[in-house]
Amino acid sequence: MVYDEPHFLFNTLNTLYALVLSGSEKAESAFVKFSGILRYMYSQSGSELIPAERELNYIRQYVDLQELRLNRHTRVDLTLEAASGQTLIPSMILITFVENAFKYGTSSDTDCVVRICIRVDEGNLHLQTENAVMRRRDDGASGIGIANCRQRLELLYPGRYELQTGERDGVYRTLLNIRLR
Numbered sequence: 001m002v003y004d005e006p007h008f009l010f011n012t013l014n015t016l017y018a019l020v021l022s023g024s025e026k027a028e029s030a031f032v033k034f035s036g037i038l039r040y041m042y043s044q045s046g047s048e049l050i051p052a053e054r055e056l057n058y059i060r061q062y063v064d065l066q067e068l069r070l071n072r073h074t075r076v077d078l079t080l081e082a083a084s085g086q087t088l089i090p091s092m093i094l095i096t097f098v099e100n101a102f103k104y105g106t107s108s109d110t111d112c113v114v115r116i117c118i119r120v121d122e123g124n125l126h127l128q129t130e131n132a133v134m135r136r137r138d139d140g141a142s143g144i145g146i147a148n149c150r151q152r153l154e155l156l157y158p159g160r161y162e163l164q165t166g167e168r169d170g171v172y173r174t175l176l177n178i179r180l181r
């Protein structure tokens with residue numbers, strides 16, 4: 001699986017460029033995180049399952065980079081917990097939901113919160129995201145990312161997962177539970 005979200009790559013490169021031009025002390029750290037994310041994406045492209053600690057570290061680096069481009073109007077509440085970092089979880093599947101929370105739930109001029117909680121414990125993986133809907137797709141259609149995740153979950157965990165997504169009262173929520181064993 002090769003990462004196919006060019007918006008993230010271009011937005012991150014623009015953020016890094018701005019950090020360098022402004023002489024920000026954050027530039028070096030941001031480049032290291034971005035490099036780590038790229039390395040992870042391409043090194044995990046053929047892996048179905050990986051240790052939770054590696055996937056959660058990837059999510060943390062992604063969120064850290066997103067926070068660099070956000071201003072005071074967007075707050076991020078991130079919780080990442082793994083009882084055992086060696087528990088095997090699906091690679092590159094959680095990022096779809098995290099990306100969507102940032103893509104549709106952030107604003108540069110309206111206060112908003114993006115909440116992401118991922119827990120791995122006792123053979124279960126729990127993901128929950130919540131964000132106000134700050135923007136919608138221009139074409140009104142739904143993307144293929146979540147549909148692809150459902151297909152992959154069905155292949156990896158038939159009858160052992162629950163995925164709920166939807167908007168209610170202007171808030172979009174995702175709930176994913178997987179029985180890993």
